[in-house]
């Protein structure tokens with residue numbers, strides 16, 4: 001390489017992260033009701049985006065559009081450069097774990113691996129369960145583990161396949177407060193270690209600021225972007241309690257809370 005080439009490389013602008021999701025002018029209507037839009041949003045690879053807003057503001061609709069379960073009424077969506085298709089390119093986690101009760105915990109993970117054409121071994125299943133803090137449960141039936149553990153299995157199943165996207169629709173809403181905080185903490189760490197692009201839907205301002213590297217607040221009916229906020233809090237090397245105790249955490253929570261409340265009429 002010539003010295004001129006080397007200089008050009010040093011001088012070059014840092015390369016922007018590739019786009020994992022691109023939403024251009026998207027609206028979605030159910031009959032006469034416009035639930036979402038218009039929305040323009042670009043999500044770079046590796047981002048943990050949280051969609052937050054009042055009930056009925058279109059968070060789940062937007063997530064379903066990104067998953068390819070719904071088609072935009074107007075505009076376009078691309079995930080990894082192509083139109084999203086259900087069952088391709090995204091791991092999904094819902095409010096209910098939706099595990100197959102006639103399978104063991106390990107059997108549920110194995111099914112996801114088989115569906116994706118991946119090799120299934122007991123070691124691989126144990127490794128995926130360990131990633132979400134579960135040990136020695138692969139042989140159990142799904143009703144022999146707690147609700148929080150079932151949701152961990154659902155997350156392990158979504159991570160099992162090497163999908164570029166992880167889409168989570170209020171996965172912790174049905175859990176008790178303590179289990180919910182533990183799972184938030186674990187998901188934060190798992191997401192930091194996998195670097196998977198994630199979109200997470202929640203009602204909870206605290207959960208949004210705790211988990212997100214970016215928080216988007218939606219307005220109610222139709223859902224449009226009220227606030228698009230970068231969350232510059234440390235993602236590793238800090239305990240959940242210490243993170244929540246940071247003044248910056250409180251300030252961000254207040255900002256997101258105001259953005260939601262300013263647009264809700266009760």
Ligand SMILES: Nc1ncnc2c1ncn2[C@@H]1O[C@H](COP(=O)(O)OP(=O)(O)OP(=O)(O)O)[C@@H](O)[C@H]1O
Nearest residue numbers: 030035053054055056057058059060061062203221
């Ligand atoms: N399948 C559907 N058919 C008709 N209307 C729908 C359908 N799904 C959602 N809606 C309507 O679209 C709007 C947005 O709903 P959506 O579930 O996306 O909001 P949300 O923010 O996820 O709500 P929540 O937080 O209560 O789950 C609401 O007015 C809802 O009633």
